[in-house]
Amino acid sequence: MPLSEVKDEVFSKGYIGKEIAIEPTKGEVISPVNGTITTFFPTGHAIGITSDSGIEILIHVGMDTVNLEGKHFKPLVKKGDKVTVGQKLLNFDLEEIKKEGYSVITPVVITNSAQYKDVVTVSDNRKNLLSVLV
Numbered sequence: 001m002p003l004s005e006v007k008d009e010v011f012s013k014g015y016i017g018k019e020i021a022i023e024p025t026k027g028e029v030i031s032p033v034n035g036t037i038t039t040f041f042p043t044g045h046a047i048g049i050t051s052d053s054g055i056e057i058l059i060h061v062g063m064d065t066v067n068l069e070g071k072h073f074k075p076l077v078k079k080g081d082k083v084t085v086g087q088k089l090l091n092f093d094l095e096e097i098k099k100e101g102y103s104v105i106t107p108v109v110i111t112n113s114a115q116y117k118d119v120v121t122v123s124d125n126r127k128n129l130l131s132v133l134v
Contacts, residue, residue, distance in 0.1 A: 020107075021105050023105055024061075028091050028092070029092075030089065033053075033055065034082075035055075036050050037079050037083060039058075039079060040078055043066050043069055043070045044070050044090060046058060046059065046060045046061065054112075056110065057108065058108070059106065059109075061097075061104065062106065063103040064102060064103075065102050067102075068102070071100075072092055072093040072097050075089070076088055076091065077090075
């Protein structure tokens with residue numbers, strides 16, 4: 001979805017990096033890259049991954065979901081774990097988070113995007129893909 005639909009200015013204005021936003025239909029986060037978990041917030045709502053090629057990715061489930069203090073989130077990996085493309089990293093209860101009044105819009109941010117020539121969103125009519133151009 002367009003960044004303008006993200007209701008948090010930190011994300012919508014690209015202050016922490018270039019990104020896409022996803023409205024999840026399943027309560028799971030899957031690794032988009034081979035890499036290492038560099039950050040996993042104790043509340044389970046956000047994950048940092050550094051790809052094997054050095055791309056730093058932040059996946060932030062929902063808006064203000066840090067306020068849930070871990071409720072409805074079940075981490076499946078921990079900081080320091082090596083992960084592979086397609087590996088499940090986190091389960092979360094999509095419906096319960098919505099019932100608590102939180103948006104589940106999930107920014108996926110390249111936090112070191114300034115190191116690259118550009119970061120663009122490419123759509124193939126089935127899903128959006130974030131591509132990094134070096």
